[in-house]
Amino acid sequence: MEMRVSHEIEITPTSVILDGQPIAVNDTGEKMLVELYRRYVGDYPKFFKMDTLARLGFIAAEIVLKQQGQTCNSQQPTAIILANRSASIKNDTDYLATISDGNYYPSPALFVYTLPNIVTGEIAIRHHIQGETSFYVLDNPEQLEPIVQSTLATRHSPAVILTGWCECSEANMFNAKLQIIWNN
Amino acid sequence: MVYCAGHSIISPLGEGSQANLEAVRAGRSGLKQYTDRFPSVEPFCASLFDTPQSFVPLCIKSVELAVTNVDLASSQTVFVLSTTKGDNLDLWTPAQTIARHFGNPNRPIVVSNACTSGVCAQITAKRLLDAGLYRHAVVVGCDIQSQFIVSGFQAFKALSPEPCLPFSPDRKGLNLGEAAATMVLTTEPRDGWCLETGSIHNDANHISAPSRTGEGAFQCLQDVLEGVSVSEIALLGVHGTATLYNDDMEKIAIQRAGLENVLVSALKPVFGHTMGAAGVLETIICALQATQSYSVNRTSFIIKMLSGFGGVNAAVRWRCE
Numbered sequence: 001m002e003m004r005v006s007h008e009i010e011i012t013p014t015s016v017i018l019d020g021q022p023i024a025v026n027d028t029g030e031k032m033l034v035e036l037y038r039r040y041v042g043d044y045p046k047f048f049k050m051d052t053l054a055r056l057g058f059i060a061a062e063i064v065l066k067q068q069g070q071t072c073n074s075q076q077p078t079a080i081i082l083a084n085r086s087a088s089i090k091n092d093t094d095y096l097a098t099i100s101d102g103n104y105y106p107s108p109a110l111f112v113y114t115l116p117n118i119v120t121g122e123i124a125i126r127h128h129i130q131g132e133t134s135f136y137v138l139d140n141p142e143q144l145e146p147i148v149q150s151t152l153a154t155r156h157s158p159a160v161i162l163t164g165w166c167e168c169s170e171a172n173m174f175n176a177k178l179q180i181i182w183n184n
Numbered sequence: 185m186v187y188c189a190g191h192s193i194i195s196p197l198g199e200g201s202q203a204n205l206e207a208v209r210a211g212r213s214g215l216k217q218y219t220d221r222f223p224s225v226e227p228f229c230a231s232l233f234d235t236p237q238s239f240v241p242l243c244i245k246s247v248e249l250a251v252t253n254v255d256l257a258s259s260q261t262v263f264v265l266s267t268t269k270g271d272n273l274d275l276w277t278p279a280q281t282i283a284r285h286f287g288n289p290n291r292p293i294v295v296s297n298a299c300t301s302g303v304c305a306q307i308t309a310k311r312l313l314d315a316g317l318y319r320h321a322v323v324v325g326c327d328i329q330s331q332f333i334v335s336g337f338q339a340f341k342a343l344s345p346e347p348c349l350p351f352s353p354d355r356k357g358l359n360l361g362e363a364a365a366t367m368v369l370t371t372e373p374r375d376g377w378c379l380e381t382g383s384i385h386n387d388a389n390h391i392s393a394p395s396r397t398g399e400g401a402f403q404c405l406q407d408v409l410e411g412v413s414v415s416e417i418a419l420l421g422v423h424g425t426a427t428l429y430n431d432d433m434e435k436i437a438i439q440r441a442g443l444e445n446v447l448v449s450a451l452k453p454v455f456g457h458t459m460g461a462a463g464v465l466e467t468i469i470c471a472l473q474a475t476q477s478y479s480v481n482r483t484s485f486i487i488k489m490l491s492g493f494g495g496v497n498a499a500v501r502w503r504c505e
Contacts, residue, residue: 080386087275087296092332096273099335104224111336112392112493115268117297121494124386130399132384133496134304137275137294147293150311156383156407 002184003152009064011036011056011176018067029172033059040066049109050122051091053168057082057119058126060176061162065127068180079132079158080120081151082178083144084167087116087137093170119166131158141165141177152183159183186310187374188367188502189320190252191468194242195363195455196233200249204455204465205472213454215347215359222331228343231361231456232329239271240278243326244285246364254320254368257287262318265294266305266325267460269333282324290318298492299423300384301325302463306367306500307382313371320371325464326364333459334360340392342427350424350450351431358425361456365465377471378503380485383407387495394429398437400497401489405441408487408501417446418484418504421470423491424450425457430491437497443487449473463490467500475504 009018016023016036027035033055037047040062050058061080091113098105112118117135124133132151138144141164148163164178192200196214197207207214214231221232243265247256255261263283271278279292295305302325309321327333337343337360344357369379385403387395395401409417420443422434438444449470458465467488474486489499 085276087270087273087294089273092273095336096332099224099331101223104335106335106339108336108339108392111339114332114336115296115298115493117492117494117496118391121386121391121496124388124495125391128388130385130388130403133297133386133494134308134384135296135494136308137279137296139276139280139291143291143293146312146315146317147308150308150315150317153315154311 004182004184006180006182007064007067008179009060011060013172013174018063044126051113052171052174053088053090053116053166054113054119054122056168056174056176057166058122060178061123064178064180076160077131077158078129078160078162079151080123080129081134081148081161081163082120082166083136083138084116084165085138086167086169088114090168090170148181157183186313186369186371186379188377189254189370189374190250190368191366192246192249193363193365193465193468194246194249196231201468201472205469208451208454208469213347214361215456222334225331225334226338228334228338229346229359230329231359233362237328237362239326239328240281242364243282243324246326246366247286247322247324250366250368252368254370256322259289260319261288262290262312262321263288263292264305264309264321264323265292266301266323266464267294267327268296268298268301269327269330297496298494299459299462300490300492300496300498301460303382303488303490303498303500304384305463306379306467307384307498309369310379310382313369321369323367323369323464324364325461327362327459327461329360329362344426348426348452350426350452355426355428355431357427358452359456361458363455363458363461363465365461365468367464367468376505380501380503381408382498382500384496384498387497389495391495392493394433394491398433398440400495401434401437401491402440404489404497404499405437405443408499409441412485414442414446416485417443417487418474419449419470419486420446421449421466421486421488423489424452426452463488467502471502471504
C-alpha cells in the first residue's frame, strides 16, 4: 500500500501555510478565519452559523481542496477523517454558559455543534462527499497515522482521504493541519 | 478475521449481557419519568441508573464484566472508547484512565462520531486488527446523561414525553438512556461471533436532519450486504430513535436495500438512546437475539445500523453461530 500526500494546509491563529508557502493574512484568530472565508468562499452564509471548530475545518478543507483543482466526488471515493485532543470543548463551554442556573436558554443552533464530528459533516455537505466521515479524539496527530493507514488498507478503501488535526480548545486558540492523501 | 472474545452490558435493567437480554425478552423497560433529576430541564422520560454513575468506574466495570481470556495489559491490545460526552465533556483523559487501569501500555483511541460512534468504534477496531497493528481490541461504549444533553435534545424538540414508539405512526420522539457496553475483539479464532465487514457514509445533506432519500444509510447497507444474500440476514438492528424523520429515513434506506422483509430489532423502548453505548449495546443484544431467540439456522448474519448528527451513517455485519 502506498500513500501520496498531494497537498497540505496548516492554520494557526496567526498563520496560514499552504504546501509549505505562507499565505499573507491581515487579521488573527477567529477574525482571520472570516478573512479567509471572504477571500476563498464568500457565497456560503452557513459559514457564519458554524462554531469555531467547524469554521476552522471548513476553511482549511476549502483552501486545500481548491489547491487540488478538482472536487472530490462520488467518482473518486473520498473519506474525511479528522481528529483532535479536546473534542468540541470550546463550543461545549459556550453552550454550557447558556444553560447555567438563572440563565437557562438552551439553543438548538449551539447544541448541534457540541459534537466534534459536525465539522466533517459540514465539509461533506459543502463538497458533496458521501464517503466515510470519521472523527477521533487522540493524544496527538501522530496517533492518527495508523488509523488512516488501516483505513486505506481495507477492501473498499477510499481513493482519497482528507485527513488531519483540527483542534480548537478555546476562543482564538486553534490549529489545523489537513492533508489530501491519495491511495496509490 | 475478527472475532468476539467477550462482551458485557451494564444498563439500568441489569448487569451482564444475558441479564439485559432477559430484560428484553421479558418486555421490561428502563424508561421512567423524571422531574427533578437535573436542574432547569422540563420533565422527561429516560432510562437512567437509580444511583447516578460516574463515567470511568462504569466503563471499568463493563470491561471487567466482559469475561475473556484476552490479556488487557498486553502491548498487542488497544482500547477503543465510543462516547459523545465522555466524563463531563472530557473524552481523552477518561479513555487514558481506563486503559491505564488495566495496565494497558498503548494510547487509547476515542471515536466521537455522534450517535454512530459505537458502530464506528467496531469498524475502527477491526481495521487496526486486520492491518496487523494489534491482536486484540477492547471496544467500550458509554454515555452518562446530564443537564447538558437533556436540555439540548429538549431544545431540538426531539424528546418524547412518553416511552418512545419506533416506527409507529404515533411516535413523538426519542428517550435518552444511560449504559456501558463492551465487546472484546480478537484476531484469534473463536466460536461464536465474527465481525465480517463495516461501512460508514455521510449523507452530505444536513448536519442535524437525516437525508430524505436515506442515502448514507442505504450506501452502508449496500456495502455490508456484499457477499451475502438478503435471505441470510436473521436480524437487522435498526437505529429506531422514534423521531419522525429518523424512522422515515431508515424505512426508505431499508426498502432501497431490499431488506423490508427482514426481521428488525429496535431496542430504544427498552434502553432509551444510549448514545455512545448504543452501537455496542445494540449489537450485542441483536447477536444474542439472533443466536438464542430467533435463529432457525446454525449460522446467521446480523446487521446493525446507526445514524447521527453530522449526517453520518454506519453499519456492521456480524456472522453469528
